[in-house]
Amino acid sequence: METRELRYFVAVAEESHVGRAARRLGMAQPPLSRAIAQLERRLGADLFVRGPRGVTLTSAGETLLREGRVALAAVEAAERRTRRTVEAAGRASVVLTAKAGASSELMAKLLDAFAAEPDAVDVEVVLSPPGHQAPMLRDGRADVAILHLPFDDVSGFDVDRLVVEDQVLILPAGHPASARESMTVGEATSIPDLPLPRWPHVDGSYPDGPGPELRDLTQVLQLVRLGRTALVLPESARAGLRDGLAVVPLTDAPQVTTVIAWPPHSTSTGVAGLVRTAARL
Amino acid sequence: METRELRYFVAVAEESHVGRAARRLGMAQPPLSRAIAQLERRLGADLFVRGPRGVTLTSAGETLLREGRVALAAVEAAERRTRRTVEAAGRASVVLTAKAGASSELMAKLLDAFAAEPDAVDVEVVLSPPGHQAPMLRDGRADVAILHLPFDDVSGFDVDRLVVEDQVLILPAGHPASARESMTVGEATSIPDLPLPRWPHVDGSYPDGPGPELRDLTQVLQLVRLGRTALVLPESARAGLRDGLAVVPLTDAPQVTTVIAWPPHSTSTGVAGLVRTAARL
DNA sequence: CTGCCCTCATACCGGCGAGGTATCGGGGCG
DNA sequence: CGCCCCGATACCTCGCCGGTATGAGGGCAG
Structure with a gap:
């Protein structure tokens, strides 16, 4: 199996759509269709079920997606580390x-x-x-x-x-909850006027929810100071905090x-x- | 980088000889030379130094060999596990x-x-x-x-x-050393008439030494019974032993x-x- | 029920590049 | 000095990758 085939497969699997995957790969749709079919023939396994609205993975396809991503990362790592060796x-x-x-x-x-x-x-x-x-x-x-x-x-x-x-809750200095000795995660997430910010996924998208979209820590700490949100952080983060912020230990947060x-x-x-x-x- | 290139590279690295690697790969020498040269150009790194008696790895080549083997194993794993999913x-x-x-x-x-x-x-x-x-x-x-x-x-x-x-020493029942309460690894390896057997490397070759070449456990236990060798094994192996064998605990063997x-x-x-x-x- | 659209598959063609043969260059060694 | 060994270069062929054009089949609207 060549890495080119693997890259094609992963693109199609991620898009669930041969045409879109082809555009993403900068090629036409027919050769991609053919490459996938050829890969399926060589593996002796159907990787996709073709539907009228696109394609979906079979269980063999799910296996190849999971293992293939690891393999592709390993090949890229080999290449990059070799380049870095000479640099x-x-x-x-x-x-x-x-x-x-x-x-x-x-x-x-x-x-x-x-x-x-x-x-x-x-x-x-x-x-x-x-x-x-x-x-x-x-x-x-x-x-x-x-x-x-x-x-x-x-x-x-x-x-x-x-x-x-342990983790602690960071919140605006004047907020009523800042007087608490400690708090549970359940209590922290349900303070009505302080929705916790949303962290981006690896692909850059954000989960749904009421809180602000978190991009960079100092920016969010600014929002905390302004009373718009609160933040759960490891307690060592206290060291870097400036004025206007209060800290409440969380009793049941995972370490x-x-x-x-x-x-x-x-x-x-x-x-x-x-x-x-x-x-x- | 394609897996084909990686396979070629690994073959040449393992043989330290382009011609032999080409034979092993079932191809002619010139295209292999060219493929390696092309890989070096694409990576922007010399992978081998060409000598009159063959080739040797550069430090970049050593990196690629180490990382490339991992990557190739990952690709093979992806392929094999996909095949097995459908089977x-x-x-x-x-x-x-x-x-x-x-x-x-x-x-x-x-x-x-x-x-x-x-x-x-x-x-x-x-x-x-x-x-x-x-x-x-x-x-x-x-x-x-x-x-x-x-x-x-x-x-x-x-x-x-x-x-x-812990590990124990297995030796012939009648041997003088079998009366010992316990022993050190140093003592066990230096019993003059009982050289420890040699275990094969992963590639099937054997290290040099006086002991017999170990292939299969029951066969070697037979040799122990005949007074030709002794054996270091985890103590749980005692359970499977038959007559004619004595066991002496080792005090300083790694667990x-x-x-x-x-x-x-x-x-x-x-x-x-x-x-x-x-x-x- | 029919026709359109969406999506993937098939057919066919052109060019790049992988692999083969023949040969060269160059460094040890007798 | 000449031979041998090993890798590199030159040149050719053909397979396959990718492109365009078109077919096939399943939803869905009118």
Whole structure:
């Protein structure tokens, strides 16, 4: 099976529509139809059922979509990491990705400590939106990542736990609820005039709901100050807060575990050193 | 990057010789040379240095070999699991792989317990030589595996620990050393008339050394009975031993952890059920 | 019931590129 | 110095990928 076939298949599966997939791939519909049919013949399996309003996946197709995405990410990772090897020729370097606006204190400590190591290498820090770190690690855009359980999917990675912490509710300083000693998640989500913001999915779309669409943390903290929303964050985020905000501990929120994660077959000395440094913090 | 190019590259890297790789791939040497050159151009990286006695990998080439093998295994896994989905249409089934001759008692308990579950499915058991289980899981020939730490590489898999046990030395019943209460690994490996057997590598070759080449467990136990060799095994192996053998605990051997492992993105109900059953043993 | 539309499949054609054969260049080694 | 081994280059052929034109079949409206 060639990666070209796999890319075609994934496009059709995601669009549920051969014509749209062809447009997305920048090609005509007939060759795409033929490529899919040929793939089905070679695999000896129907991947789609053709309907009058498009196509839908069979169970074999669902398997191939799930496994194929992993395989494509692995091929992309191989390609990207090879390119990076030659770019980084001589001076080794490492790409570290983390959620924008999160764990900045931890990151600063980590980078400082690593820079002081004898085997330190350049660290390129890529801050990206929530949920993008794990995919970047999978397809080779990053070599190491700071992830947060239970939100990020770390399956397939090696990880070291760094911090386990409770979550707190951030809300406007003057708000009646800010006087509370503590709160449950149920109470926090049902404060009538403070709808929690909506986080974007990985594809950029937003779930439905009353809260504002969250794009960037400082912007949302501004909205909290203005009394328009509230926010659930790990308690370490308190350190970065400015005036106008109150903090109430949540008693039953799941604990957040911050981990450092890397691809299991990584052999980069930079990654190894960074992980070792992180474990000592 | 296409999987065809990757396969070509891996073949050349493994042979360190374009002509031999071409023969292995069933093609002529010039198109292979050209394909590699084209891959290098597209990646913008030299993958090999050409020498008069063949080729050797550059550091970029080493990266691509390491990552490319993972990627190829992922593509093969996608293909194989898709084929298996259609073969297994209707009655779900699971392929479980384990080391031949090991953990038979555990396996029997697991399979019996799972068969009694309400959501039981067919389990095809594939017994294979030591070290072959993890690769089979990686490239889709198996859905679940019984692995043994620290020998097997479980990176990239989800695992549940099943048993942790010490190792023992198995030796002929009449041998002077069989009277010992316990022994260290150093002592065990230096019994002059009992060289430990050599285990094959994954590629089928054997390391150098004085001991017999180990192929299958019962055969080697026969050799132990005949006073030709001794054997280090997890203590659970005592259960399957017959007469003529003595057992001496090893005090400083690493503990062996038996785990059940599966690919992280597995969604098979059979795998899930098997893992759940194993966790309850 | 009929005709239109939407969507995927089939038919046919042209060009790129993968693979084959023949041959060259260049570095060890006798 | 000449031979041999190994990879690179030159050149050709043909398979297959992608494009355009058109067919087939199932909903849905009038």
